[in-house]
Amino acid sequence: MAPDRGSSSSPDYHSISPPPSNPQHVDTDNMSERRRRSEARRFIASHASEGQNFTVRGILVGLGVGLVICFSNMYFGLQTGWVSSMSMPSSLIGFAFFKTLSKHLDLPFTPVENVLVQTVAGSMGTMPLGCGFVGVMPALNYMLKPEEQGPLFLSLWKLILWALGLCFFGVVFAVPLRKQVIIREKLKFPSGTATALMIGVLHGKETMADDPISRTTSRNQSTDEEPAQAYTAIEPADVEEVNKKLTSNWKANVKLLTVSFAISGLYTLATYFFPILRNLPVFGWTLAESWLWTLNPSLAYVGQGIIMGPATTTHMLIGAIVGWGILSPLAKNRGWAPGPVDDWEKGSKGWIVWISLAIMLADSVISLGYIALAPIVSHGGEYIGDAHRKIKRDDWKGLLQFKPRQNRTGYTQIGGREEVLTPLEETGPTSGASDEEIKDLPEPDAPSEHLVNNSTVWIGMILSIVFCVGTIRIVFGALVPLYATITAVFMALILSIMGVRALGETDLNPVSGISKLAQLFFALIIPQSNKNSVLINLIAGAVSEAGALQAGDLMQDLKTGHLLGAAPNAQFWGQIIGSAVGAVVSALIYRLYTSVYGVPGDLFQVPTGYVWIFTARLVTGQGLPHMAWQWALGSAIIFIITTCIRIVGNEKKWHPYIPGGIxxxxxxxxxxxxxxxxxxxxxxxxxxxxxxxxxxxxxVVLASGLILGEGVVSIVNLLLASASVPHL
Incomplete structure (x- = not known):
């Protein structure tokens, strides 16, 4: 399915047939649909004309918030591999900042400017993962063996160049996908919708472009924990009541964020002076010392669990019980992993990683394969859109035949391109469009002047790809063949489509699975006899992960902007700026942390680094520990079955009870x-x-404060450690 390149050359506003002349045959559902689309056009136009889609102050505040998130994500990423764009707290912090200064502002802080703030902050904050600083780079620096061309350390300027090379092409590639997944298919992007809801509530807006009727819940509100089912429309009469309930008082949310931030920060500071607080032997000293069963009562990790939800955290707990409560003692007692339990090379800690790796690969292959093939299998290649669309390509051509009424501005040819009507203007009747076809028409899009034009996309795509390939060549030289880098970039573009679709449908961007698929693919095209095969494998996986992460992040933000009437081109340039600054800052923060703390060490165990290096060694045929492949194969088969069951029962109430592989x-x-x-x-x-x-x-506000509190105060702990302040 080829995505539309999304510019003013394609009609964005679709005419809707007038209601039947006979009142007895009026279809109330279609009348409501027509009214909704008309209101959506007006909403988009009114906010697109606010004139504050792209502001210097919005960029600066976004970068300030993004800096905090960047430090936080580097800290947690090096510990466990978990990062978050923190879109909702970014919008809340941005709103609180401008609300405090409202008396001194020449122009009010608008919802579309808030969209810009959270876009910049999120793009900057996720760069520790996007540039590989929480996984690939530690693997290159500390885990590569001499026979694998390691350990490989980069100078600071090369580290920055590497980061800049990865941070652009995924952003540019996301733009052509926008019209397909947001405007035509109307994928949910639950977190993006939830962020739009929060911004709308903060600014007192009662409607959003995609649904002028407010929504009753936020992400994962439904009892079955499925994000895709979390939004239900309500009647217009209840809008005011629901908005009052949601609003409650923005000051209360800011106060809650501040208090939780302070409590988490104080606890984090206490852990520096009392390190025992990071590993409490809640199950006794024997289990703590011999089998690593301790509790880290970090408020930030509690906050992460709140955001993840009960289904995901329960599945993680199942993995911990099976891995550390069953497989680890079994491997140790049977002599399969004779070393100390916490030894990555010879201990059961490293042995069970192979099992988890097999589970991740099985889940990724099945899940991403389904996302890629479902539209083709469902429609035999004749249809566009998702598995539920019923409009053929030929039908689309007919439905896009507009006949403007007299005395109205219609489509005019300017320089060989069609110009669309402004959102406020009614279009004429649609030729031959049935009521069912009307329902499947795309959503109204932003005015053409607010879209990213084709020339920017194509020039940006070419330049970003050339820049990525060139920087990797400069940083690694002949260690990574030119053909391998080029292949990795284009494979990243293909895999990012799968990541965007997964994010839109499930609220999860499977970047870890995407990177593993890339590693598996490169094991097939790079000969195992090549002494650089492990290094090449790591670089290829990093490129794929970067592209999928950035494309998904921008698409989530574009969904938020679409619902609030923000200009996509402002978000695009905001993402470019945030990514560029985030790449440089992430390189500096990584060098700062690794120069003060031992990596891997007690504080930063970098488990994802070991997952990366073990995957590279597995797929390049370097062998597994004793009995690991038998257990890995069995686990993979089990989770192929469970993943298929989860796909089949996606909208069933029992879906959350089936363990998710990742x-x-x-x-x-x-x-x-x-x-x-x-x-x-x-x-x-x-x-x-x-x-x-x-x-x-x-x-959600509470959890965000807990996460940001520990992430920010970790900087204080970093300064204390660099000054060699003693522990108590």
Whole structure:
């Protein structure tokens, strides 16, 4: 399915047939649909004309918030591999900042400017993962063996160049996908929709472009924990009541964020002076010392568990119990992993990573394969859109035949391109379009002047790809063949389509699975006799992960912007700026942390680095520990079955009870102390939303404050460690 390149050359506003003349045959559903689309056009136009889609102050505040998130994500990423764009707290912090200064502002802080703030902040904040600093780079620096051309350390300027090379092409490639997945297919992107809802509530907006009727819930509000089912429309008469309930008072949310930030920060500072707080032997000293069963009562990890939800954290807990409670003692006692339990090379800690790796690969291949093939299998290649669309290509051509009414501005040819009507103007009747076809028409899009034009996309695509290939050549020289880098970039573009679709449908961007697929593919095209095969494999996987992450992040933000009437071109340039600054800052933060702390070490165990290097060694045929391949194969078969069951039962109530492969694998390769803290957060989420049946917004704000508090105060701990301040 070839995505539309999304510019003013394609009609964005579709005419809708007038209601039947006979009142007895009026279809109320279609009347409501027509009214909704008309209101959506007006909403988009009114906010697109606010004139504050792209501002210097919005960029600067976004970069300031992004800096905080960047430090936080580097800290947690080096510990467990988990990062978050923190879109909702970014919009809340941006709103609080401008609200405080409202008396001194020449222009008010608008929702579309808030969209810019959270776009810049999120793009900057995710660069520790996007540029490989929480996985690939530690693997290159500390885990490559001499026979694998390692360890390989880069100078600071090469580190920055590497990061800049990875941070652009995924952003540019996301632009052509926007019209297909957001405008035509209307994929949900639950987190992007939830962020739009929060921004709308903060600014007192009662409607959004995609649905002028407010929504009753936020992400994962439904009892079956499925994000795709989390939004339900309500009647217009209830809009005011629901908005009052959601709003409650933005000051209360800011206060909650501040208090949780302070408490988490104070606890983090205490852990520096009392390191025992990071690993409490809650199950006794024997299990703690011999089998690593401790609890890290980090409030930040509790916050992560709240955001992840009870289903995901329970699956992680299952992985920890199976991996560290069953497989680890079994491997140790049978002599399959004779070394100390916490030894990555000869201990059971490293042995069970192979099992988790097999589970991740099985889940990734099945899940991403389904996303890629479902539209083709469902429609035999004749249809465009997702598995539920019923409009053929030929039908689309007919439906896009517009006949403007007299005395109205229609489509005019200017320089060989069609110009669309402004959103406020009614279009004429659609030729031959039935009521069912009307329902399947795309959403109204932004005015053409607010879209990213084709020339920018194509020039940006070429330049970003050439820049990526060139920087990798400069950084690694002949160690990585030119053909391998070029292949990696184009494979990243293909895999990013799968990542975007997965994110839009499930709210999860499977970047870890995408990178593993890339590693598996490169094992097939790079001869095992090549002494650089492991290094090449790591670089190829990093490129794929970067492209998928950035494309998914921008698409999530574009969904938020579409719902609030923000200009896509402003978000695009905001993402470019945020990514560029984030790449440089991430390189500096990585060098700062690794120069002060031992990596891998007690604080930064870098488990994802070991997952990367073990995957590269596995697919390049370097062999597994004794009995590891038998258990890995068996686990892969089990999770091929469970993943297929999850796909079949995607909208069933029992879906959350089937373990997800990625979550189980994360619970296996992370030590139990982190998983137990996340499980506590998941229980808090369940208690608040399912048992108490309360609104989700307060606990999301609470969780965000807990995460940001530890991430920011970790900078203070870094300074204390660099000054050799003694522990107590």
């Amino acid at each position: 979550a189980v694998a994360v619970g296996m390769y992370n030590v139990p102390s982190f998983t137990l803290a996340r499980a506590i957060g998941g229980f808090v989420n369940w208690y608040w939303k399912s048992y108490r049946r309360r609104e989700e917004t307060p606990i």
